[in-house]
Amino acid sequence: MPAFAATRVLLLVGDTLSSRKFYGFSRVAPLYSSVRFFGRANNESEPLTLATLGFKSEIESTRGNDKNKLKHGISTVEFPKRREKKVSPKETSVVKKKERVDIEALAPFAAKSFSELGLPPLLVERLEKEGYKVPTDVQAAAIPTILNNHDVVIQSYTGSGKTLAYLLPILSEIGPLKKNDEPRNKMDIEAVVVAPSRELGMQIVREVEKLLGPADKRLVQQLVGGANRSRQEEALKKNKPVIVVGTPGRIAEISAAGKLQTHSCRYLVLDEVDELLAFNFREDMHRILEHVGRRSGASQNIMNGSKARRAERQTIMVSATIPFSVVRAARSWGCDPLLVQAKSVVPLESVNAPAPIKSETPAQSNSGANLQTQAPVQSLPPSLTHYYSVTRIQHKVDTLRRCIHALDAKCVIAFMNHTRQLKDAVFKLEARGMKAAELHGDLGKLARSTILKRFRNGDVRVLLTNELSARGLDIPECDLVVNLGLPTDSVHYAHRAGRTGRLGRKGTVVTICEEPEVFVVKKMQKQLGVAIQSCEFAEGKLVVNEDEKL
Numbered sequence: 084m085p086a087f088a089a090t091r092v093l094l095l096v097g098d099t100l101s102s103r104k105f106y107g108f109s110r111v112a113p114l115y116s117s118v119r120f121f122g123r124a125n126n127e128s129e130p131l132t133l134a135t136l137g138f139k140s141e142i143e144s145t146r147g148n149d150k151n152k153l154k155h156g157i158s159t160v161e162f163p164k165r166r167e168k169k170v171s172p173k174e175t176s177v178v179k180k181k182e183r184v185d186i187e188a189l190a191p192f193a194a195k196s197f198s199e200l201g202l203p204p205l206l207v208e209r210l211e212k213e214g215y216k217v218p219t220d221v222q223a224a225a226i227p228t229i230l231n232n233h234d235v236v237i238q239s240y241t242g243s244g245k246t247l248a249y250l251l252p253i254l255s256e257i258g259p260l261k262k263n264d265e266p267r268n269k270m271d272i273e274a275v276v277v278a279p280s281r282e283l284g285m286q287i288v289r290e291v292e293k294l295l296g297p298a299d300k301r302l303v304q305q306l307v308g309g310a311n312r313s314r315q316e317e318a319l320k321k322n323k324p325v326i327v328v329g330t331p332g333r334i335a336e337i338s339a340a341g342k343l344q345t346h347s348c349r350y351l352v353l354d355e356v357d358e359l360l361a362f363n364f365r366e367d368m369h370r371i372l373e374h375v376g377r378r379s380g381a382s383q384n385i386m387n388g389s390k391a392r393r394a395e396r397q398t399i400m401v402s403a404t405i406p407f408s409v410v411r412a413a414r415s416w417g418c419d420p421l422l423v424q425a426k427s428v429v430p431l432e433s434v435n436a437p438a439p440i441k442s443e444t445p446a447q448s449n450s451g452a453n454l455q456t457q458a459p460v461q462s463l464p465p466s467l468t469h470y471y472s473v474t475r476i477q478h479k480v481d482t483l484r485r486c487i488h489a490l491d492a493k494c495v496i497a498f499m500n501h502t503r504q505l506k507d508a509v510f511k512l513e514a515r516g517m518k519a520a521e522l523h524g525d526l527g528k529l530a531r532s533t534i535l536k537r538f539r540n541g542d543v544r545v546l547l548t549n550e551l552s553a554r555g556l557d558i559p560e561c562d563l564v565v566n567l568g569l570p571t572d573s574v575h576y577a578h579r580a581g582r583t584g585r586l587g588r589k590g591t592v593v594t595i596c597e598e599p600e601v602f603v604v605k606k607m608q609k610q611l612g613v614a615i616q617s618c619e620f621a622e623g624k625l626v627v628n629e630d631e632k633l
């Protein structure tokens with residue numbers, strides 16, 4: 084178990100804003116209308132305003148916001164001050180009046196359109212063609228922030244659209260859909276996206292290909308392990324991609340062989356960054372962090388501190404779960420990074436190490452300074468229903484089958500902790516006429532992608548898998564996640580659970596456990612701040628044990 088997994092906590096509210104410098108604001112991105120900012124005077128007597136940050140005027144956006152008031156959520160977006168721009172007294176007074184005003188915001192979609200976020204028309208057109216019309220909250224917060232050259236850590240719950248939140252600002256600046264048509268040095272790779280699994284890597288590649296369109300899809304190159312390396316190297320040479328997406332091992336390998344020129348790369352994305360901190364990725368990640376976007380002569384610049392680093396790559400780190408180990412790592416990898424969440428943007432500097440856990444109800448934990456229990460809550464989509472059902476170990480697969488019938492689930496992901504258990508479970512389900520398949524890391528790349536394709540197509544109803552599928556896998560149709568083996572902790576629970584209930588869809592999570600394991604479920608319930616209700620499956624129906632309070 085990697086050390087970071089034990090740290091489940093993130094303190095998100097820091098009262099002192101960083102007074103550190105921010106460099107290289109070259110663009111002005113318009114403000115999306117319904118994500119709000121509030122300014123505040125800081126030590127150096129310059130208030131924070133949208134103007135100081137390079138966004139549209141605060142007064143204008145505030146007016147626009149009146150139309151957008153909705154029932155859900157509070158929106159407070161704080162940015163660190165942008166030093167070089169002075170604020171007029173008029174702006175200052177507006178900011179002061181609005182100081183610490185919490186505003187209702189649209190949820191789950193904050194901005195009305197992608198064009199409001201400063202994306203180029205070609206890209207917006209392509210998005211509309213693909214059916215993406217309204218940005219999600221996290222996209223509305225992240226896109227302008229990345230367009231403003233900030234290094235960021237993006238955290239929001241599973242299935243909330245984090246992939247486009249970083250891809251869109253990158254594609255605004257590089258490739259055929261970008262804002263300006265400056266010619267490109269064809270040898271340069273301009274963005275590197277690192278993901279911990281082949282499946283996630285391929286999924287990101289598909290997303291980029293979709294946006295680039297058939298004529299330009301060769302401008303993204305996958306560099307995932309398990310696939311033919313020389314073919315990947317040939318494709319790099321022939322297609323001269325602007326963006327590569329891959330797993331740490333393969334990217335590091337090809338880079339070490341001198342076949343991947345990333346020194347002048349502008350963007351480095353670490354998707355599922357907390358997973359990428361795992362021990363087994365350490366050496367490869369070290370190489371990637373040292374080489375991507377590090378121009379020759381940069382080592383000399385490092386001596387000059389963050390300003391020099393700013394002139395190099397922009398680092399974007401992403402996950403639904405950001406333990407404090409990531410906060411620490413992100414501070415050293417990035418340049419004054421910001422923590423971007425659906426409705427808040429704060430300097431990572433203001434995120435404090437977790438305080439000891441205090442017993443408090445989820446409602447209390449939202450308002451208090453100790454947000455130890457809050458991080459996993461923010462990692463879970465609100466549209467999920469959680470149950471647990473007690474059974475004997477030898478009846479677990481049969482309970483799974485009855486659970487699927489009772490809930491009439493069509494597309495099910497069931498997690499087991501040991502690869503060797505998967506085959507037996509598949510056999511038992513198939514024997515009872517339920518189409519099932521196993522997916523794990525011991526299978527070859529082709530077998531893995533064929534199984535996933537069959538599952539996505541609906542040919543397979545139940546996918547029996549292990550932790551491999553817990554991260555990032557996007558199968559919107561998945562309506563049920565079952566834990567046949569207990570997840571290691573609440574962070575792992577959150578990622579597994581997040582395979583269902585994607586982007587506002589309903590989803591159910593059922594943990595099938597033995598009696599002595601119930602206390603672990605109770606503990607996770609407390610840490611996650613969600614109700615996990617006891618239930619049974621009898622006569623083809625779900626029976627919730629209402630009176631059993633955890």
Ligand SMILES: Nc1ncnc2c1ncn2[C@@H]1O[C@H](COP(=O)(O)OP(=O)(O)OP(=O)(O)O)[C@@H](O)[C@H]1O
Nearest residue numbers: 215217218219241242243244245246403555557586
């Ligand atoms: N603005 C949007 N409008 C409609 N659909 C969207 C939008 N943004 C993303 N989606 C879709 O939402 C789904 C979830 O997005 P994505 O996989 O990026 O979530 P995520 O936050 O990265 O999840 P995870 O934490 O599990 O990796 C995808 O199917 C994606 O195509």
